[in-house]
Amino acid sequence: MVMWKRIRLLFLFVFSSVHCLPEPSPSLLGILVLPLVTQTSATFTIESTTPANGATGVSLNPTITIIMTQAIEPTSLNTNISCSPSCPSLTGGSSNRTITLTPTSALTSGITYTITLNQNIQSTFGLTLGTNTSFSFTTL
Structure with missing residues (x-):
């Protein structure tokens, strides 16, 4: 008989304790994982x-580096970067948010070169530049 009383008390204690447990809160997993995705801007x-x-x-013989606000979809770069006036071929590629280009031969001295990124370059989040975007520099 004493054993049954102990079991009932234990049973009551366990079930009353379960009722007092707090409800689970939203997981922090989303907060911990999202910063690993490289999107620094909504655009x-x-x-x-x-x-x-x-x-x-x-x-x-510059190394041209372009840092974007979001990770780049590498396949969208294929024919979407140009250089004018007539530049030597540019080799390179992208890694995450960075595009790195290197002319295959020396540029001409005293010339202003314009690098243009076509509006169709795309981020891994599906956004495009929307308009052709350029920047220029002048060699020694």
């Missing part, structure tokens, strides 16, 4: 360039 545009727009005295 997709150029954040910065090297050389900077309007720079002068740029090396004849």
Whole structure:
């Protein structure tokens, strides 16, 4: 008989404790995972360039770096970057938010080059530039 009393008391204690547990709150997983996705803006545009727009005295063999506000869909770069006036071919690619381009031969001294990103370049979030976007620099 004493055993049954103990079991009933234990049973009552356990079930009354369960009722007092707080309701689960929303998971922090979304907060912890989202910063790993590289989207720094609601719009997709150029954040910065090297050389900077309007720079002068740029090396004849520059590494051109374009940082975007969102991660880039690499396949959208294929024919969507141009250089004028007539530049040597540009090689390179993208990694996350960065496009890196290198001329295959030296640029011409004292020329202002314009790099244009076509409006069809796309972020991994599905946004496009929407308009052709350019920046220029002048070589030594």
